[in-house]
Amino acid sequence: MTNQDDRDELLRRANYTYGCNGCVTIDKDGFLAVDTTGLGKDVIKATAYLTDAINSNDPSKLFSVQVTNNNPDVAFGDSQAGGAGVKLPGNNFKTSAVRIRLDFADDKWVSGDKKAKEAFVNLVFAHEVAHFYPKYITDPEDGRKRGPVVDRVNEIQQALGLPLRAEYSASKRGDYFVSVNFGEAKRDKAGNIVRKNGAIEVNKTNKLVTWIKKSVGGTGLN
């Protein structure tokens, strides 16, 4: 990533994901690094998979993050095994990596609840990493469900006090718009978060994130 604005925006989003101002950095070789010192234990726990993925020195766990603004094939972000190559410091060759593409320009077509929108667009990177690390997981076939990827990222949103995504897919709203429902953690009478198979159960709260489907592009959500 050579464009400074893109690097700055990636860092802004990554730091938002940790609820910090500068805990995520890019080193001289262009690799992301995160320092979780001083972060709340809930945030550290919820972001553990992401922190491991970012800070890992394992050459078999490589990601290449690319910004591809206004790409008609990408709705907010996508990811692909073996889609890119990464040159590690000290190597004179590239190693196959997971390619993550982020389309920051899609943000301008998004409206809705302020906090839900923030969570939605800023945590796309966390969503894409969750597909691959620490193991592969997929989105649900039934888009009205959340699936393990959304559930994993919802843990971060819960730790940050953000609205939770209540479903994976966006539903049509008229001819041009699609929306994703957000909500809050379901709680029992004692106030404890209700979980099912380890995932936070989400009650929809009429918080929507809406965008113009044609303008955002892609083949659906990634």
Added chain:
Amino acid sequence: MEERGLTDMISYRTALVIAVLVFAAGASILASVRRHDDDDVYNQIVTIKGHVQILNHPELGKTPASGQYLVFQREGCKQCLVAVNADANGDYKVLVGRGRYKIIVRNPSPPTYDMLAPDQSRYVTATSVLQDTQFDVNLVVPSSRR
């Protein structure tokens, strides 16, 4: 007559004691060599290993599929799944029960797609406990995703 009866009784008792001792010793020996049912699982474990490569990597051409996630599904048992990551060189090794396995390699992010090369065998049969089963895996990235 009484003397002979006494002798017979002593002989009978002696024989009984010996029989009991022999039985006890035999039972003890049997118990020591009887195998637990679970002992057999060790001789059912086989090793499948191989090299994973992407034939048409968009940047690197033919290249090891570093870190590639492979899933092995036992034939006839959808929930019998074992997964392994290839290492940085694209090599993997997985220990499973003897049998025939389907290999599943898909991109997990939408649009999901099959990554196995068109001529890649989708099944591997592993039966030898002593010899590893070599099963190399060739992958492709669809042209529409490059």
